Every structure is written in C-alpha cells, then in structure tokens.
Amino acid sequence: MIHPNTKLKFISKDVGYGVVATAFLPAGTITWVLDKLDREFTPLQIQNMEPLYQEIIDTYTFRNNNGNLVLCWDNGRYVNHSFNSNCLTTAYDFEIAIRDIHAGEQLTDDYGYLNITSPFRGINEGTRRKVVYPNDLLKYYKVWDNKIKKVFPKINKVDQPLRQILEAKTWDRIEKIIHGEEPLASILTNYFDAEAHTQQCV
Numbered sequence: 001m002i003h004p005n006t007k008l009k010f011i012s013k014d015v016g017y018g019v020v021a022t023a024f025l026p027a028g029t030i031t032w033v034l035d036k037l038d039r040e041f042t043p044l045q046i047q048n049m050e051p052l053y054q055e056i057i058d059t060y061t062f063r064n065n066n067g068n069l070v071l072c073w074d075n076g077r078y079v080n081h082s083f084n085s086n087c088l089t090t091a092y093d094f095e096i097a098i099r100d101i102h103a104g105e106q107l108t109d110d111y112g113y114l115n116i117t118s119p120f121r122g123i124n125e126g127t128r129r130k131v132v133y134p135n136d137l138l139k140y141y142k143v144w145d146n147k148i149k150k151v152f153p154k155i156n157k158v159d160q161p162l163r164q165i166l167e168a169k170t171w172d173r174i175e176k177i178i179h180g181e182e183p184l185a186s187i188l189t190n191y192f193d194a195e196a197h198t199q200q201c202v
Helices: 043-047 051-060 136-157 161-165 168-178 194-201
Strands: 006-012 016-021 030-033 039-041 061-063 069-071 087-089 094-097
Touching: 030 161, 039 043, 043 051, 051 061, 051 069, 087 136, 094 136, 136 168
Parallel strands: none
Antiparallel strands: 006 016, 030 094, 039 069, 061 069, 087 094
C-alpha cells in the first residue's frame, strides 16, 4: 500500500504517470508496505496467462527474492525509477523515504534493486549511472544500506500512517534495530539469483 498522502499524476511524455506527494513526507517515513491485496505470481502462472495479462505483469511488477512477480493493487505500481531515488526498499517488505519529500515531488525508486531481467537505459539525470542492470543490487547494496541506516532511527519519530498495515512483529523488529538490539538486515536480502535458481532447476 502506497502512503495515503500521495496521488497519481501525469509527469511527462517520456515518463508517463508517476506518484507525487500531496503533503510533506519527512525522511524516515514509510512510503509503501507490501500488503494483503498485493498479488504474487510464479513464473509458471504467468507463462499460462494470455498475452494481454503477461504484458500488464511485465509493465507493473517487480521480482522478489523468490523469483516471483509482485503486482501492487494500488498506485504503488506507478512509482518511477530514478538513479537518485528518494525512497529505498528494505529487507522488511516496506520502503522508506531516505530524504525529505516535499508536496508535489515525485516518489521514486531505484529499479536496480527490483531484480529486473534485462538492462534498460534510464532518463539522463546527470548521474554516473545511465543504465539499470539486473545485478545492480550486488554492486550497490552497500551504498543503499548506508542510506537506509542513516534514516532508519527516524522511523519511530515521524508520523507513520502505514504502521497499521505492518505486522506487529515487523514493528517490533524496527524497534529492536533502532535500539541496537538487532542488526539491520541488508537490502541484499531482496536479491534473486536467477542463474543459481536456473541451475537448481536443471
């Protein structure tokens, strides 16, 4: 579920639609949570679908660490890529704002951690990275981990409308991490090793 203080908006011809904040979202805000209405599809299920559904799945899903494709039921599926994203996913099935997001600003993810199957060239943002690759999570997880670590302690200090969607055990883990009772799991936990999975299936 995407944060309630957001809306779908047409961004540009190149980008299409995106999700923008309708109010100030401070760093540390949980911006999205995997919930009970999100759908998870196995590769076999997708293979048996008609082309129309396969195209929708290909456009609007991300791949989890089990190799299954997750389709968000709400506007979460319209969050666009940025090489300098203001949100990052975590190892706990939620995303977090890694810096302040102002009203009217797009919420963005780095598709490099979404286990894409083939490279794609992003819009030029003046960054060193120009292309998103399937193994970006292996290359940049330490950078992303550090960004998450900097704002994670703010989670229990800012308003969290999506807290009610989190399982109680997840919030307990958040508290333990903040208080140094448990280490923060790496974003690398989300990586799906397609090559290793293929070898296991042979």
